[in-house]
Amino acid sequence: MSEAQSELLRGTLDLLILKVVALGPSHGYAIAQRLRQISKDFFQVHQGSLYPALHRLEDRGWLLAEWKESETGREAKFYSLTKKGRKEMDAEVVNWERLCDAVGLVLRAPQKES
Amino acid sequence: MRWIRRLFQKSRAEKELDKELRFHLDRQIADYVAAGLSPEEARRRAQMEFGGVERVKEEVRDTHWETHLDNLFRDFRYALRNLRKDRRFAFIAIFALALGIGASTVVFSVVYDVFFRAFPYKEFNRSVVLELRNLTSTGGWKSRWFFFPEEVKAFREQNHVFEDMIAHAGARVLYDDGKSTRYWSAEVVTTNTFDYLGVAPLLGRTIAQADGRPGAPPVFVMNYRFWQAEFGGDPKVLGTTFVLNGEPTTLVGIMPPRFDAFGESIWLPAGPDLSGHSLRGGAQIVARLKPGISVATAGADLDAIAQGLQKANPDGAYPEKFAIVPENFLDYFLRGFKKALYALLAAVLMLLLIACSNVANLLLARATMREREIALRAALGATRGRLIRQLLAESFVLAVMASGAGCVLAFFGLKMVVALIPAGTLPKETVIQMNEPVLLLALGVTILTTLLCGLAPALHAVGGDLRTRLSGSSKGVGGSFRHGKLRGGLVIGEVALSVVLLIGAGLLMRSFLVLTRVDLGFNPRNVLYFTLDLPPTYNTDVPGSRERKNALTRQLLERMRALPGVTSVSESMQQPPLDYSWSDTIIPGKTHSDRWETGIESVSEGYFQLLGVSLIRGRLISQDDVNAARDVTVVNEAFSRRYFPNEDPIGHKVKLEVLDRAFLDAPHDTYFEIVGIVRDRKTRDFESSMWQNFPQAFIPYSVQGFSWRSFMARTSVNPNSVLKNIPQVVSALDPGVQISASGTLEASLQALYRGPQFELVMVSAFAVIGLLLVVIGIFSVMAYTVSLRTHEIGIRMALGAQQVSVLRLMLLSGFRLVAAGILIGLAASFALTRLLASQISGVSTTDPWTFAAVVTIVVAVGLAACLLPARRAARVDPLIALRYE
Numbered sequence: 001m002s003e004a005q006s007e008l009l010r011g012t013l014d015l016l017i018l019k020v021v022a023l024g025p026s027h028g029y030a031i032a033q034r035l036r037q038i039s040k041d042f043f044q045v046h047q048g049s050l051y052p053a054l055h056r057l058e059d060r061g062w063l064l065a066e067w068k069e070s071e072t073g074r075e076a077k078f079y080s081l082t083k084k085g086r087k088e089m090d091a092e093v094v095n096w097e098r099l100c101d102a103v104g105l106v107l108r109a110p111q112k113e114s
Numbered sequence: 115m116r117w118i119r120r121l122f123q124k125s126r127a128e129k130e131l132d133k134e135l136r137f138h139l140d141r142q143i144a145d146y147v148a149a150g151l152s153p154e155e156a157r158r159r160a161q162m163e164f165g166g167v168e169r170v171k172e173e174v175r176d177t178h179w180e181t182h183l184d185n186l187f188r189d190f191r192y193a194l195r196n197l198r199k200d201r202r203f204a205f206i207a208i209f210a211l212a213l214g215i216g217a218s219t220v221v222f223s224v225v226y227d228v229f230f231r232a233f234p235y236k237e238f239n240r241s242v243v244l245e246l247r248n249l250t251s252t253g254g255w256k257s258r259w260f261f262f263p264e265e266v267k268a269f270r271e272q273n274h275v276f277e278d279m280i281a282h283a284g285a286r287v288l289y290d291d292g293k294s295t296r297y298w299s300a301e302v303v304t305t306n307t308f309d310y311l312g313v314a315p316l317l318g319r320t321i322a323q324a325d326g327r328p329g330a331p332p333v334f335v336m337n338y339r340f341w342q343a344e345f346g347g348d349p350k351v352l353g354t355t356f357v358l359n360g361e362p363t364t365l366v367g368i369m370p371p372r373f374d375a376f377g378e379s380i381w382l383p384a385g386p387d388l389s390g391h392s393l394r395g396g397a398q399i400v401a402r403l404k405p406g407i408s409v410a411t412a413g414a415d416l417d418a419i420a421q422g423l424q425k426a427n428p429d430g431a432y433p434e435k436f437a438i439v440p441e442n443f444l445d446y447f448l449r450g451f452k453k454a455l456y457a458l459l460a461a462v463l464m465l466l467l468i469a470c471s472n473v474a475n476l477l478l479a480r481a482t483m484r485e486r487e488i489a490l491r492a493a494l495g496a497t498r499g500r501l502i503r504q505l506l507a508e509s510f511v512l513a514v515m516a517s518g519a520g521c522v523l524a525f526f527g528l529k530m531v532v533a534l535i536p537a538g539t540l541p542k543e544t545v546i547q548m549n550e551p552v553l554l555l556a557l558g559v560t561i562l563t564t565l566l567c568g569l570a571p572a573l574h575a576v577g578g579d580l581r582t583r584l585s586g587s588s589k590g591v592g593g594s595f596r597h598g599k600l601r602g603g604l605v606i607g608e609v610a611l612s613v614v615l616l617i618g619a620g621l622l623m624r625s626f627l628v629l630t631r632v633d634l635g636f637n638p639r640n641v642l643y644f645t646l647d648l649p650p651t652y653n654t655d656v657p658g659s660r661e662r663k664n665a666l667t668r669q670l671l672e673r674m675r676a677l678p679g680v681t682s683v684s685e686s687m688q689q690p691p692l693d694y695s696w697s698d699t700i701i702p703g704k705t706h707s708d709r710w711e712t713g714i715e716s717v718s719e720g721y722f723q724l725l726g727v728s729l730i731r732g733r734l735i736s737q738d739d740v741n742a743a744r745d746v747t748v749v750n751e752a753f754s755r756r757y758f759p760n761e762d763p764i765g766h767k768v769k770l771e772v773l774d775r776a777f778l779d780a781p782h783d784t785y786f787e788i789v790g791i792v793r794d795r796k797t798r799d800f801e802s803s804m805w806q807n808f809p810q811a812f813i814p815y816s817v818q819g820f821s822w823r824s825f826m827a828r829t830s831v832n833p834n835s836v837l838k839n840i841p842q843v844v845s846a847l848d849p850g851v852q853i854s855a856s857g858t859l860e861a862s863l864q865a866l867y868r869g870p871q872f873e874l875v876m877v878s879a880f881a882v883i884g885l886l887l888v889v890i891g892i893f894s895v896m897a898y899t900v901s902l903r904t905h906e907i908g909i910r911m912a913l914g915a916q917q918v919s920v921l922r923l924m925l926l927s928g929f930r931l932v933a934a935g936i937l938i939g940l941a942a943s944f945a946l947t948r949l950l951a952s953q954i955s956g957v958s959t960t961d962p963w964t965f966a967a968v969v970t971i972v973v974a975v976g977l978a979a980c981l982l983p984a985r986r987a988a989r990v991d992p993l994i995a996l997r998y999e
Contacts, residue, residue: 029138029141047138047165048170051134052176055178076134077133
């Protein structure tokens with residue numbers, strides 16, 4: 001992952017995690033995999049960022065963690081979205097889209113030929 | 115409340131985290147195997163991608179704040195353990211810091227309490243005392259601090275610079291309790307005085323404006339000290355009436371203990387137009403400047419008013435040229451002591467700097483030694499923040515322990531210093547105590563320094579490439595020497611500061627020796643003195659008072675001579691070495707453009723013999739001269755040198771202009787014949803501690819009736835034992851006469867030395883402590899350098915270097931720093947000791963002996979501090995050194 005990507009991630013990783021978890025309860029490994037798949041290999045989240053983020057969100061009460069049996073039969077820590085987390089996520093998504101629109105507007109502004 | 119659970123079930127939380135991360139890793143491996151990699155290859159790749167499991171764990175832990183709390187405890191526990199392990203380091207660091215904190219808190223406390231809280235009065239920092247200075251170069255008085263009612267009135271009404279102004283004058287009032295009478299000392303004050311000072315009474319009320327109106331019932335206010343001494347603090351005296359100067363006067367208020375304005379027993383209101391209890395004879399003026407008005411502006415404003423008064427009344431109390439000089443109220447009281455305080459402040463700041471750089475040095479050396487440990491910790495997964503926190507924890511523990519020790523030192527140190535401050539140098543109302551702002555300041559400074567010193571090595575230790583340090587730190591000296599320069603610089607700075615301190619102390623000591631070992635020109639041993647407090651029957655305006663005074667003097671001298679143990683007796687105006695009566699000198703046929711000042715002393719015939727002042731030519735004042743009140747005078751060598759440089763003064767006549775004052779009972783317009791010349795004796799005034807060789811003229815006491823009478827007796831036994839009998843002798847002659855002051859000449863000389871002595875003791879103590887810290891500093895840096903270069907030394911010796919050359923190498927490397935420090939210190943001293951000029955006398959501020967002595971001491975001490983570690987280096991066994999880690 002390049003420096004630019006990691007910079008981008010720092011602000012948005014929380015939001016991406018919330019979005020992925022919103023699709024259904026999953027453990028850390030699955031979240032990382034799914035992020036990679038959905039973003040077509042753009043986001044390759046390192047464990048050193050992922051797990052601190054998961055624990056941080058859990059501490060804030062946006063994610064709920066419980067130990068459940070995983071698809072392989074081994075116990076894993078599954079994260080699911082709480083009500084509070086969903087509200088935060090919705091608000092963040094709106095913010096994010098408005099930001100994107102605004103950035104897009106500026107970037108697409110007609111340019112004078114020089 | 116997940117964090118509570120985590121805090122108490124740490125092992126479970128840890129286990130779960132481990133399990134979670136392991137699951138991740140295993141799933142990754144499984145996926146790689148599924149993708150076709152061999153199990154070994156899959157594990158290797160997964161682990162590489164994952165990075166350090168411990169590091170991820172650490173970062174996850176960092177998201178929980180209770181982890182920080184936990185880490186904090188752990189850091190402090192670790193810091194304590196480390197300090198315990200290295201007791202010598204901890205002890206030295208705490209010792210140095212505690213001394214710095216203690217000494218600076220003591221001096222800051224004194225300075226703060228004196229400069230900002232010297233008086234319990236409202237805004238006293240803007241108050242000034244007025245002085246009228248005579249600017250004429252010849253003749254007349256030099257200055258006066260008293261002002262007449264018309265001046266007070268004019269200043270009050272016409273000035274543009276003061277918020278408010280008060281006037282006050284001392285008075286004696288006769289208290290009649292129905293059975294007997296006695297004097298009370300009083301201060302007559304303008305009725306706005308208590309408002310001006312802004313202190314509430316302890317009981318009753320203060321003097322109000324109405325008390326000064328015509329026909330107002332007479333009232334007074336009492337000093338707490340006097341109330342306790344005279345009435346045992348009985349509150350019932352409030353509101354009762356006392357007959358003062360024959361007038362029933364009501365006690366309306368008692369002031370609180372600390373309030374002691376003007377130092378008298380009671381306060382009386384001045385009457386309307388400053389008459390009544392009158393300020394007619396002249397009063398001191400105290401005034402509060404409007405904010406932003408300078409002393410110079412105020413002086414100019416008052417000058418204009420006084421010049422108006424002079425024009426209206428050309429024969430008034432003004433010299434041809436004069437200026438009114440307002441002086442800051444506090445400065446007026448502190449005099450020379452203010453500069454002494456500044457010198458102490460500078461000295462203690464230097465000491466604090468030495469202490470801080472010493473600790474910085476120790477911390478730097480220590481951090482560099484621990485570089486490998488730190489690199490190892492970083493490699494094992496400690497984050498940067500974590501490492502810095504840990505190093506800071508150590509500094510913090512040091513700072514806190516040192517602060518505690520420093521506070522204890524400051525507490526006892528302050529008590530000692532307060533006891534050392536000579537009586538009379540500070541206003542009576544100044545209370546010196548440890549106060550919070552000062553303590554906080556000193557603690558803040560040290561804690562900040564320690565943290566900064568801890569931070570620098572911490573940042574360095576965790577920065578840079580860890581791998582090179584892990585592999586190469588002990589044998590290669592490479593990276594570690596980055597701090598060499600900083601440490602060297604600190605040592606140089608410490609030595610330089612210590613040189614400045616030592617030179618300051620040395621100059622004070624030389625000056626003190628000059629002051630105390632001087633040939634006084636008289637022998638103060640076994641001489642007692644006392645001064646009479648005469649009742650009003652001896653006042654100059656009572657007819658026949660001169661005769662009564664002279665008769666009393668003669669009889670008293672006779673009775674004293676008859677006391678057992680007394681060998682000789684004499685009378686004079688003041689006891690030597692004090693000399694503050696002086697006069698303009700007029701010698702017929704001689705003109706001069708500068709002031710010709712002569713000290714006057716009126717003496718009995720035994721004066722010179724008693725003091726041991728020897729006659730050079732001519733004769734002394736004889737008993738006949740005294741009995742016949744002849745107009746003769748004996749002068750000293752300084753007088754002869756100054757006014758008769760090339761001739762013999764004997765037989766010439768001299769007029770002492772001050773005796774012409776109309777209000778003095780003295781021989782007006784009289785020329786005294788010079789009959790003898792005596793050796794000089796040293797004199798001094800209250801203003802400065804310096805000895806003077808002032809021209810002096812001695813006249814028989816019997817020619818005048820104005821002066822106070824002061825007596826001396828030389829004894830063959832302890833003078834204090836004779837002094838005990840004196841009051842009886844005096845009251846047997848006249849029961850109304852009391853003794854106002856008494857003591858021995860030696861004790862009064864000691865008292866004069868106490869001011870310079872205080873400064874000397876303080877600065878010397880700081881200089882010695884500073885030197886001690888410097889020794890520790892040099893020693894620890896050298897010891898550290900040697901341990902760092904043991905390997906190198908081993909190689910040198912293995913290659914054939916002699917012990918002597920190793921010793922020289924190490925000594926030189928240490929001594930270079932000391933030498934550089936000495937040079938800088940000397941240069942700084944040349945620039946700085948000038949500031950001490952007003953404090954020292956009899957020795958130049960660049961006294962070569964002092965400078966040389968200090969250089970010798972510092973060189974010797976520096977060499978000694980280098981020698982021990984250098985010898986250890988020279989004794990190194992090459993075989994062990996090469997293996998040395």
